[in-house]
Each structure stands twice: as C-alpha cells, then as structure tokens.
C-alpha cells in the first residue's frame with residue numbers, strides 16, 4: 001500500500017492490518033506507552049474544505065507519533081491561485097514525507113499521487129472518505145467483536161460516505177443495504193463493484209426495508225460541503241430518509257448508530273436517536289485519531 005486514495009484500492013487484508021494496528025495504537029495511547037514511529041517526519045495537510053475532526057485528529061496523531069504536522073490552507077497555498085497540482089505534488093514531495101488532502105475532485109488526489117513521490121492520504125473528496133470508513137470499521141469491530149454476519153444499512157444521500165461505506169463494509173464481509181431516493185444514488189463505480197457481491201448488497205428507496213434486522217445504521221447530512229446551495233431542494237428530496245424511532249424499531253434491538261459528523265439534528269437523524277447512541281457515535285469520532293495514525297505509520301513509517 002503506497003497511498004490511501006479510496007477504499008476500492010485497498011484489499012481486505014490491508015484494511016484488517018490497518019484496523020489491527022489502530023487497535024494497538026489506541027491501547028498504547030490509553031496506557032501511556034510512547035509510539036514515536038514517525039519521529040522526524042513531516043505531514044502536509046491541505047484543506048480546500050472545512051474540517052474539525054480530520055484536521056485535529058491528523059494534527060494530534062502526527063504529534064503523538066513524534067512527527068511534525070503542517071496545516072496548509074488552500075487560501076494560502078499557490079494551489080488556491082491556480083498552480084497546477086502536478087507542480088505542487090513535485091515540489092511538496094521534496095520537503096515532506098506525506099500529504100493529507102481534503103478537496104472536491106477525486107482526480108486532484110489521484111494526480112497528487114501520480115505526480116508526487118510521497119504517500120498521499122485522502123482526507124475526503126466529493127467521491128469518498130476512506131479515513132472515516134476505517135474509523136467506522138474500527139468502531140463496529142470494537143462494539144460487535146467481528147464483521148461476519150453483520151448487516152449494515154445506510155439511509156440518505158448516496159454521497160462520499162455512502163460510496164466508501166459500501167466498499168469498506170462489503171470488503172470486510174458485512175451485508176450492506178442502502179436506502180436513497182431516486183436521483184441520489186451512490187456512484188456508478190461503487191454500484192458496479194457492489195454488483196459483484198450478489199445478495200450481500202441491496203439498493204432500495206425504502207429506508208424501512210434497508211434497516212430491517214440490521215446491526216449498524218449509518219446516515220450522513222443531506223447536503224454535503226459544496227452543496228449548500230441545494231440544501232432546500234434536498235430537504236424535500238430526503239423527507240422520509242431520517243433515522244428515527246420507526247427505523248430503530250425494525251433494526252435489531254442492539255443495533256448501533258454511526259454518524260461521521262457534523263450531524264443535522266431533526267434532518268437526517270432525530271435528536272432522540274442521536275443522543276441515545278452518542279456513546280458509539282463519539283467513539284467513532286475518537287477512532288479517527290487511532291485509525292489515521294495506523295494509516296500514517298503504514299505509509300510513512
């Protein structure tokens with residue numbers, strides 16, 4: 001594994017390896033066991049979109065690994081003034097040991113990897129959010145013990161989260177059911193991949209059907225970063241695609257709820273369901289730190 005660009009590029013073994021290392025790093029952190037695997041290394045973090053979790057967890061994670069995190073706002077970089085990504089990649093490769101980038105187009109992340117000579121980590125694009133899904137899988141395994149035989153459902157927009165979750169959950173052996181309204185389906189590349197999993201994957205327009213008997217329920221905002229202008233239109237399209245008591249009633253009694261955050265209460269999830277499952281949702285947020293540290297050690301160590 002040379003980069004973390006999208007879940008589609010990872011094998012099941014690579015995913016499990018990252019999760020195992022993440023568990024170990026979490027244990028070491030909780031027990032004050034130092035783990036300076038990246039001493040003397042520098043990570044550049046390019047952000048073309050807002051972030052709370054990704055920025056802080058990468059920055060702290062790099063610090064805990066003994067390395068140097070560098071926040072690079074696109075407003076200040078020449079990339080924000082149009083310097084091509086091919087040139088940025090070749091220049092930054094001469095100073096840094098790795099780059100994390102959050103941006104709009106998946107192609108920009110792939111181009112950084114293509115033209116640069118250091119590991120590239122995708123911190124979210126319009127297409128996918130692999131760092132988040134690694135933390136989600138870590139959290140599911142923590143709460144449920146294993147993946148085999150579990151059913152996960154995703155209710156809402158077929159967005160970057162849905163795209164990565166479908167791939168990640170299928171790869172580790174979970175059943176996946178996705179409920180999206182017409183016109184808001186996951187990416188075709190992802191649906192083509194999922195088609196290879198036969199009845200392990202289901203796409204429906206019925207949230208109740210997707211949630212039936214499931215072990216893990218995911219949702220995400222109806223309007224992602226960059227789609228703010230469509231927020232009102234989307235509120236209408238996603239009416240009925242809310243994780244609420246009705247949905248929880250058809251899931252398994254011990255079903256867990258996951259949300260990558262930020263959450264919009266009373267839109268994609270009710271306040272009541274969110275707060276009833278805050279324990280696993282905030283563990284999920286914490287696990288960003290451990291999962292990403294594992295990714296950095298694998299790629300830059």
Ligand code: CP
Nearest residue numbers: 051052053054260261
């Ligand atoms: N879940 C997530 O990626 O959060 P941020 O947008 O705050 O980084």
Ligand code: NVA
Nearest residue numbers: 159220224225260261
């Ligand atoms: N789908 C959301 C995820 C945020 C972490 C977005 O792209 O804004």
